[in-house]
Amino acid sequence: MLKKNKTKQDPVLKDHQLTLEVLRLRYWQLLVNEGLKKKEFKIPIHVALGHEAIAVAVHHMMKSGDRLVLSHRNMAYNLIREGSLKPVYNEYQLLSTGVAGGKLGSQNLANPDAGVVYSSSILGNNLSVACGLAYGNEVLNRPGLVTVLTGDGGIEEGPFYEGLVFSKSLQLKMLIIVENNNQSMSSKIEERRCPISLSDMCEAVKIPFRSLSGNDVFEYAPALQSIRALAVEQSTPVLVEAFLTTLNHHAGPTSGWPTDPKNVSLENGLIVEKSSNDPVFVLQQKIDPFLFSELSEQVLGEERTG
């Protein structure tokens, strides 16, 4: 078994950094979910099981000066950017030792020191704010990409369209990531609206469009690095539609009630669903099974407090 006290300089760990981060992110989120089951929090919390691959890839894409603008389901990004569970967990418990001093909670959690400057719980709100941040970079002649997260619900809001037009008109260095989890609260896309082709929308305003699917962090990480280069070098917004599945309920704990058919438990290990919907399951399929077990055991053996 790999020892806990090995550092990131360890060649084995360095080689498996992406794997470890996906596993750690999964573990931390499962711990929050267990805390939700025990009613340890007063605030609404949106767990993001299933979002690990894109979150870790964004984390690895970001360079010094880059900034992240998030939505209400920001847990995966905040955890990976902070690199530790405890300050985030404490924030959810509204403690002064929380990452934002217990003042922002979960839906609006930001962490400017880690590049997370804004999180909005209002769908469609954050694109225009991201535009301002990106234009601020230009005015101040600062390098850096602004990445803004929204979802298949957020793109239904008018300001999403406005943000595309506005960001392209000003040639802003922005990455717009649409996490398409086919879920807005409890309704699927087909239950609430017509299909929206983001590819066609982007074509209409000449914004480069990319699509990511499969939840494979080894594919996502280099893809986002190329996309970042495109946005920065050509000074343009780029839109990425990332298809994923949120493996937990919209908010609160999963399971959410005694007869809830959806069962998520740390007792079942780090894999929540044995399908390509689960980035951890995808990882397991990609790497040596023994190495996966060893790295999983290592993560599970780490201090719960991060």
Add this chain to the structure above:
Amino acid sequence: MASYITAVNQLIAERVAAIPTLVLYGENINNGSHISGLTKNLEVQESGRILNVGNCEATHCGFGFGLMMSGVSSVLFAKQLDFMLLGIEHFVNTYNFIRSHFPPNSLGSFTIVTLICDQGFQGPQSSTNALGDICSLARVPGYSVTNRQDVRYVLATQLGKPGFRFIGLSQRLFPTEFMNLETVYVADDSSVFQYTQGSDVTIVCFNFSLPEGYALHEQLSRRGISSSLFSVNQVPKQNWDAIKKSVGQTRKLIVMDDSKSVNLSCYALLHEIEDEFPSTQKIVVTRETNIDFGVCPDNFQIDHDAIIARLGTRMAARR
């Protein structure tokens, strides 16, 4: 003498030229009529920008808050307060986030300078005249400027200051001669301006009613009645001390508020006066409750003679 809009435009041009790294933006700010003359001849320093932007007001408002978080100061010029209703979500939610987390001195300044269509005949959808309501909802300051002194003071102290505020201009006043009054007192936060000092009556004007209040002051003067004339802006945590001091002396209060609102800002003042000086004679002049939602003159009707008559009876009795 210059007209209101010509003079305000010149004062804005002077002020924005003095602020480094300032972004000025809005629809048609550097072409056409320049928003009815509001944004003519604007220049910024080399590090600043002037942006003519598309028709997406909600995005304009979020954009300003993003710049603010970047530490960049900006001014959004808007053709109508009506359009800014599209940005209300940002004034409340986005700014609440910023205020809850960012140290004020790390922020850029964000000011919205907007025309308010109070000139009448605009139609059902272009005559919003309730800056105080928006400011109250967002808990932000809003300055309804009417004359050379309050424009200069508000621009000097608020434009470029970290944080967010509105500066509203009355389109009704655009062609009129720019009022040039002496100030007796100005609150540090630009919330209260006092223009005359009198011992008989206290006149307090809200929103854009100062011209009407000044006309009343003049009529009273001609009758030998001296009045203290105040104009009040919508600022959170209002400090009414200067007004209360005057009312404590005159015990006669005339309040004017031309806002088209149900919850008028002046009610807060009236409540405090009632508590502290219950014997005060109060005359409240507002718009009629049943406003005309269609195309209409939108006049703020004031019957000076009736007001003076009401005052005169009591004053004669007192003397």
